Amino acid sequence: MNSSTSVSMWQHTMHHFSSTTLSALVLAYFMLLNCSSLILACTDTTLATILPNNGYYNTGTPDHILQGHEITSLTTRNILQCAGKCTGDELCVSFNYSPDSKVCDLNSETHTTQPASLVPQIGVEYYYYDWSKFTGCNFISPNANCVQFLHPRLPHGTTRIEFSVKTISDAFVVLSPENRVVDPDPMYVIDIGGNGGADIFVRQCKGCSNAFNQAVPNLELSDQHYRRFWITWDSGLIRVGKNQDTESLVEWQDPNPLPVDVHYIGFASWYTHIGDWQLHSFCDPPWEWQTQ
Known part of the structure; x- marks a missing residue:
């Protein structure tokens, strides 16, 4: 099964899950995508590359947002795509996601480094990268x-x-x-x-x-x-x-x-x-x- 096929399957079944269940599915999905070879190539100009983001995004407090550390804001189809955008951004370590508007904010900090920036906002879910679940070992x-x-x-x-x-x-x-x-x-x-x-x-x-x-x-x-x-x-x-x-x-x-x-x-x-x-x-x- 390739990545595009698995994405379609997730989208088809998403309506049947609660937000909590969907959060768990995000973790499992990205674990599967990252179980690939880690032999990577560098370009002649950068002399560096980024190892895949192998691990979990753990949900923080519901109805909260990390404010003031936004890298970019975009509209995604679902939370899986939002998590994928964070995974693909070398600066992203957390994200805010609104299930209603589908707005996805990628953040350069987390509540552990900027605790005062985690503030209440109804209808928004905050996720952060949990190093304790890192699997790129x-x-x-x-x-x-x-x-x-x-x-x-x-x-x-x-x-x-x-x-x-x-x-x-x-x-x-x-x-x-x-x-x-x-x-x-x-x-x-x-x-x-x-x-x-x-x-x-x-x-x-x-x-x-x-x-x-x-x-x-x-x-x-x-x-x-x-x-x-x-x-x-x-x-x-x-x-x-x-x-x-x-x-x-x-x-x-x-x-x-x-x-x-x-x-x-x-x-x-x-x-x-x-x-x-x-x-x-x-x-x-x-x-x-x-x-x-």
Whole structure:
């Protein structure tokens, strides 16, 4: 069944469901659409792409609207199409939908980041992206010319990412204020396994020279087995660790911290290698994760 056929089926049955039931169907529908391969291509101009928005839109308080953070307002056929518009917009993290007028407002913020902006409005339903139900936990990075960013923006206050990766060397993690790569825009680019798998580098833009370089003897990157790492950042302090270790493998304090906030995280591999990633942040209950 293709996407257009499934949309027609949903439209045919929509009249038989309450608003609450329809909200649940929105979640299931977009889970099905996002169960596809995550090998994506970048253009030569952007050097970046957006991973599919894999997760749930959870309904907030009925008869409320998030006000003052509108990206765009449009009329859609139904709530499914409204959710699809938000899914396809790299800045959208929530939306307001009116079942009567079919007006769909895409928002760049949520009630968690802007609680005062959630105000009563009769007849409007407010939905937000729930990172706790994120399902885009496995993806492939083709090469270093293509940085793949998580979508949507990270939850407010995020300063840590945990992941496992299968690659022989050079697992790149990008901490960026935007979901794009345009040199020399400031961002932290962390290369785990540079120099043939032996070092960890940190750069302050994608094309910059290394601001930090340290040999790490026990990285043990492999293209056959996942290796688990964590990265934290805070006011220019970058720490990279492994497994459940509380001590970091490397730690670097940027003497001139970049004047940017980290809103997006991107992933890439070396030019001749493919990276196989498992994201643990937003995906694993703490009792389930393990190192392979």
